[in-house]
Amino acid sequence: MEYLIGIQGPDFVLVAADNVAASSIIQMKHDYDKMFKLSEKILLLCVGEAGDTVQFAEYIQKNVQLYKMRNGYELSPSAAANFTRKNLADYLRSRTPYHVNLLLAGYDDTDGPGLYYMDYLSSLAKAPFAAHGYGAYLTLSILDRYYRPDLSRDEAVDLLKKCAEELNKRFILNLPSFTVRLIDKEGIHDLEKLTLGAK
Amino acid sequence: LAMASGSIPFPTSDCYNLRCSRLETSENNCGVPLHFFIPPLPHSSSFINTPLSSFCPPKNSMTVQKPFRLAHGTTTLGFIFQGGVIAAADTRASAGGLVACPAVHKITPIHSHLVVTSSGSGADCMLWERILIREIRLYQLRHGHRLSIRATAKLLSSMLHPFKGTEMCVALTLCGWDNGPKLIYVCSDGARLQGDVFSVGSGSPYAYGVLDRELRWSLSKGEAISLAREAVFRATHRDAYSGNNVDLFHITKSLESGNVLFDVVHQSRKSKRGKNKS
Numbered sequence: 001m002e003y004l005i006g007i008q009g010p011d012f013v014l015v016a017a018d019n020v021a022a023s024s025i026i027q028m029k030h031d032y033d034k035m036f037k038l039s040e041k042i043l044l045l046c047v048g049e050a051g052d053t054v055q056f057a058e059y060i061q062k063n064v065q066l067y068k069m070r071n072g073y074e075l076s077p078s079a080a081a082n083f084t085r086k087n088l089a090d091y092l093r094s095r096t097p098y099h100v101n102l103l104l105a106g107y108d109d110t111d112g113p114g115l116y117y118m119d120y121l122s123s124l125a126k127a128p129f130a131a132h133g134y135g136a137y138l139t140l141s142i143l144d145r146y147y148r149p150d151l152s153r154d155e156a157v158d159l160l161k162k163c164a165e166e167l168n169k170r171f172i173l174n175l176p177s178f179t180v181r182l183i184d185k186e187g188i189h190d191l192e193k194l195t196l197g198a199k
Numbered sequence: 200l201a202m203a204s205g206s207i208p209f210p211t212s213d214c215y216n217l218r219c220s221r222l223e224t225s226e227n228n229c230g231v232p233l234h235f236f237i238p239p240l241p242h243s244s245s246f247i248n249t250p251l252s253s254f255c256p257p258k259n260s261m262t263v264q265k266p267f268r269l270a271h272g273t274t275t276l277g278f279i280f281q282g283g284v285i286a287a288a289d290t291r292a293s294a295g296g297l298v299a300c301p302a303v304h305k306i307t308p309i310h311s312h313l314v315v316t317s318s319g320s321g322a323d324c325m326l327w328e329r330i331l332i333r334e335i336r337l338y339q340l341r342h343g344h345r346l347s348i349r350a351t352a353k354l355l356s357s358m359l360h361p362f363k364g365t366e367m368c369v370a371l372t373l374c375g376w377d378n379g380p381k382l383i384y385v386c387s388d389g390a391r392l393q394g395d396v397f398s399v400g401s402g403s404p405y406a407y408g409v410l411d412r413e414l415r416w417s418l419s420k421g422e423a424i425s426l427a428r429e430a431v432f433r434a435t436h437r438d439a440y441s442g443n444n445v446d447l448f449h450i451t452k453s454l455e456s457g458n459v460l461f462d463v464v465h466q467s468r469k470s471k472r473g474k475n476k477s
Contacts, residue, residue: 021392026404028384029394051356051363051389096364 002047003135003175004034005163006103007156008115008128010149012184013105014156015115016164016194017045018135018175033179038064039074040187041107044084047132048100048120056098060084077106081116081124088122101132107183131163138170139163153182161194168196272440273318274402274431275305276410277374277382279395282420283451284382286374287427288316289402289435291442301443309335313348313375314448318400319368319387327369331355348375349393352383356391363389370399376450402434402441409433424449 001022006015021032036044036057042064046057063083068074075083081104091097102118117130129143146159160180167175180191275288288305291298306316307328315331317324334354338346346354352373359369370386384390384397396414398406409430418426428445435441 021390023386023390026398026407028390028397029392032392049389050386051360051391054391055360055389 003133004045004103005131006105006115008113009151013113014182015105016178016180019177036061042077043105045103052098052100056100076108077114085122085124135167273400274434274441275316275318276398276406277372279380280418280423284374284380285423285427286316286448287431288446289441290444293440306446316372318370323367323369347377348381352385355385359387372397402438405434405437406430
């Protein structure tokens with residue numbers, strides 16, 4: 001139902017998420033933002049069960065900000081990803097596991113850009129590109145075919161558009177628009193919302 | 200709204216789920232006895248729900264034998280337009296195939312600038328409305344100003360969180376005014392959404408159909424009221440579990456002279472025969 005995608009370039013990470021908040025068969029909102037800003041250069045994209053997404057993502061967000069307040073410097077994306085994974089794993093075998101699928105994208109001043117894929121079983125993988133949701137079945141092969149490690153920003157946005165067009169064409173559910181953001185050494189930039197007309 | 204007959208026995212075991220431990224540490228447990236607050240044997244719901252499962256009750260009931268299939272029959276809606284916020288709801292409470300009550304108030308004023316429309320289980324909604332009224336009033340008395348509607352929604356969502364995964368079912372829409380019209384949907388699954396138009400309940404798809412066609416920001420007050428009434432009426436026509444009359448509330452910014460802010464446009468207790476149900 002929900003769709004997340006991330007593409008890492010040589011000095012940036014491009015991420016996009018759909019804008020639909022659904023409740024069974026009804027779209028309750030068409031402009032819902034699924035991205036949570038953990039710090040100046042880290043974004044957490046979160047989909048999954050209704051209340052769990054916001055609760056878990058806000059919990060991680062506040063803890064990352066608390067770390068900065070206590071220690072005077074921010075968590076790196078790799079540390080934030082591992083912290084998130086640890087929390088997800090701790091709750092996994094409790095009575096109240098969080099059923100959320102995540103993408104964490106960030107830019108580290110020393111290590112460069114990073115994209116981390118996490119699923120509800122708290123597996124963590126650093127990947128050059130990743131996607132969540134049923135739409136991932138349709139678009140991962142496009143990413144396999146056209147991705148190169150040295151993509152420019154425009155080429156990455158074009159690759160994202162290819163994926164969105166494929167969803168528009170073949171995915172049974174209507175995902176009319178996507179929020180797109182780009183993270184580089186300057187921080188998080190909002191790009192133009194990707195909207196596709198009906199085919 | 201669904202009414203369940205029969206009393207739920209209080210759980211006798213002392214081992215309560217840690218999920219509710221947050222309630223134990225909150226001050227005074229909101230004044231409610233702890234064993235009343237903690238749900239019996241909560242279990243986590245499975246994520247892979249069948250598409251219409253939010254309209255069907257969860258199948259596993261480990262403690263209480265349900266006398267009949269509880270249906271969450273209701274049509275409620277709320278939307279924002281240039282003249283404020285409109286909240287509308289039907290007035291039928293169903294218990295399976297029985298109309299338990301044809302004249303239920305599904306829209307409840309919380310304070311002078313906020314109403315809440317309720318759907319889901321009738322008893323749960325009534326309880327949580329009372330708790331919300333109490334908590335908002337306490338906040339106002341303690342801090343000297345009124346809690347904003349977004350904060351009210353977040354407070355309600357946090358109070359409902361320990362019961363996630365149990366059979367409690369409330370889906371409330373907070374419709375109100377603070378520095379502008381606000382409409383926020385809160386449900387016991389944990390969802391909290393702010394938006395311009397929401398419809399909740401078994402009749403909501405039918406109501407959305409009518410609302411989406413004609414809803415605009417620039418509607419006049421009369422047009423907005425008749426649109427809300429029309430949407431609920433069409434939903435009650437198609438949905439078996441919604442019906443009887445239509446309650447309508449219009450919430451607007453307060454007048455400086457401090458007049459009554461609720462414009463109870465159409466609260467009809469009489470059901471008319473014939474095709475016009477409102």
